[in-house]
Amino acid sequence: MRNKVLLDANIIIRFFEGESALDYEKSVEIIEEISEGKIKALLLDLVIAEIIYVSRRIYKREKMEIATVLREMILMEHLYVENQPIVLEALTLYAVNNIDFADAILCAKKRLEGFEVLSYDKDVKKC
Numbered sequence: 001m002r003n004k005v006l007l008d009a010n011i012i013i014r015f016f017e018g019e020s021a022l023d024y025e026k027s028v029e030i031i032e033e034i035s036e037g038k039i040k041a042l043l044l045d046l047v048i049a050e051i052i053y054v055s056r057r058i059y060k061r062e063k064m065e066i067a068t069v070l071r072e073m074i075l076m077e078h079l080y081v082e083n084q085p086i087v088l089e090a091l092t093l094y095a096v097n098n099i100d101f102a103d104a105i106l107c108a109k110k111r112l113e114g115f116e117v118l119s120y121d122k123d124v125k126k127c
Helices: 009-017 021-035 045-057 063-074 084-096 101-113
Strands: 004-006 040-043 079-081
Touching (some): 009 021, 009 045, 021 040, 040 045, 045 063, 045 084, 045 101, 063 084, 079 084
Parallel strands (some): 004 040
């Protein structure tokens, strides 16, 4: 049995969207195994950005819905996320502001770790 896995965006997207019956069923099985502690999974923040992009652009999901579902998933006991506090703060900023997730990550790093953000992007200057 697998005990450590890296999750790709397509696993999470199939789980959220319920597309392709076989892929969906396998995604549900994987999420259940993580939830039960049978496997430990790492979800990279770069992959979270891809999930958000695809959910928003392809599936036309609302920002708040995306952030809420991802937040719930990220807080699963056996799912580990790189930079979890930054990602959780970024999801909040993303959901309530008119910024994309990459800008939200920069804003979260600024808020939580005191970085100065240098950018020409007006959205980043909002945070």
